[in-house]
Amino acid sequence: AKNRTNQLNHLKSETTMSSSPILFVIVGKNEPLYEAEFNKLYAADNALYQNYFVLHSAIDLVEKAAWTSTAMNLRVVDKVNHQSISAFVTAGGIKFLVLHSGKSEELLKNFFADVFELYVKLTMNPFYKYDSPIVSKAFDKRVRA
Amino acid sequence: MNYGRSNAQMNILDRPLPKVAWRSNDQGTVSLSAFAYLFSELVQYHQNKVTSISDLERRLEEAGYNVGLKAVELAAFRSKEYKRETRLMSILHFVSGTIWKSLFGRAADSLERSIDNDDEYMIVDYMPITSSYISVPSDLGQLSVDSYISGIICGVLQSAGFPARVTAHNVAMDENEMANAVASSNQLLVPRTEKAVFLCKFSREVLQRDAALER
Numbered sequence: 001a002k003n004r005t006n007q008l009n010h011l012k013s014e015t016t017m018s019s020s021p022i023l024f025v026i027v028g029k030n031e032p033l034y035e036a037e038f039n040k041l042y043a044a045d046n047a048l049y050q051n052y053f054v055l056h057s058a059i060d061l062v063e064k065a066a067w068t069s070t071a072m073n074l075r076v077v078d079k080v081n082h083q084s085i086s087a088f089v090t091a092g093g094i095k096f097l098v099l100h101s102g103k104s105e106e107l108l109k110n111f112f113a114d115v116f117e118l119y120v121k122l123t124m125n126p127f128y129k130y131d132s133p134i135v136s137k138a139f140d141k142r143v144r145a
Numbered sequence: 146m147n148y149g150r151s152n153a154q155m156n157i158l159d160r161p162l163p164k165v166a167w168r169s170n171d172q173g174t175v176s177l178s179a180f181a182y183l184f185s186e187l188v189q190y191h192q193n194k195v196t197s198i199s200d201l202e203r204r205l206e207e208a209g210y211n212v213g214l215k216a217v218e219l220a221a222f223r224s225k226e227y228k229r230e231t232r233l234m235s236i237l238h239f240v241s242g243t244i245w246k247s248l249f250g251r252a253a254d255s256l257e258r259s260i261d262n263d264d265e266y267m268i269v270d271y272m273p274i275t276s277s278y279i280s281v282p283s284d285l286g287q288l289s290v291d292s293y294i295s296g297i298i299c300g301v302l303q304s305a306g307f308p309a310r311v312t313a314h315n316v317a318m319d320e321n322e323m324a325n326a327v328a329s330s331n332q333l334l335v336p337r338t339e340k341a342v343f344l345c346k347f348s349r350e351v352l353q354r355d356a357a358l359e360r
Binding site for chain 2: 089126
């Protein structure tokens with residue numbers, strides 16, 4: 001956990017230098033299951049909604065890419081302006097999407113692996129209905145850590 | 146990390162997932178008798194609530210469906226390679242091999258393709274643990290409690306993106322199959338005369354997509 005904190009702090013510090021927020025969304029079959037923003041810029045609310053829009057429009061591309069490769073980590077699937085979207089698809093068809101400024105591929109890979117592990121542990125909960133919104137605060141806390 | 150909190154309150158997200166579940170005997174395995182007992186109670190519970198055979202089968206399938214949805218993620222996580230399956234044959238091998246091993250400790254006995262229809266495939270198991278300890282009375286003659294396992298298969302296929310209808314059938318075994326079954330199993334199960342066949346009928350779009358990917 002400490003390692004991951006360092007990684008994500010590094011990721012955050014890199015992006016504060018480029019001053020762009022990171023947006024992380026987990027998408028199920030029909031609806032987003034979880035959203036988290038890092039480094040939110042309070043002044044730029046319009047840009048924030050646009051980020052969501054960009055992220056969701058990339059879902060089509062993610063699905064297309066998902067059927068051509070058997071790997072889970074699809075890396076960068078779309079580039080919009082100066083930001084890129086990386087995707088990670090689980091065996092169960094749940095997509096993790098991150099909108100970021102384009103640097104730090106390696107950190108993203110580790111981030112995806114860690115979030116995947118958290119997600120699998122969440123699914124082991126027999127009370128968690130598959131493909132339903134993730135409301136667990138513990139999950140939220142650990143993703144942001 | 147969590148000073149001042151007892152271990153009993155440790156969050157499920159903190160506990161490590163058992164990485165190697167089916168090889169070690171001490172952790173990650175449940176005793177067969179415990180499962181058989183729990184499963185028989187599950188069947189009895191549903192039997193008291195429904196009036197027809199197909200309803201009972203449907204409820205068992207739903208119970209297994211939820212298990213199947215989650216079993217995919219767990220199996221993929223444990224394999225450490227983080228690979229998904231995109232092709233039909235590979236997902237069938239994944240189900241009959243990996244999923245079977247992680248749930249029952251051994252691979253399925255056979256995977257066949259139906260001659261009549263090209264969208265039907267059959268997974269054969271000589272000794273499914275769900276029906277080994279359950280006897281079906283003659284007035285519920287058509288019932289197959291293996292519909293729990295067919296629900297699991299259905300959940301696995303659905304979450305992997307291959308929607309299919311899966312049904313369980315009891316088919317009589319012939320002589321050499323029975324000999325094979327007895328020889329291959331190292332458990333003392335009740336000798337059976339029937340094997341369980343899980344028929345998976347994939348929907349049209351799955352076949353079309355698979356054909357498109359072939360090119």
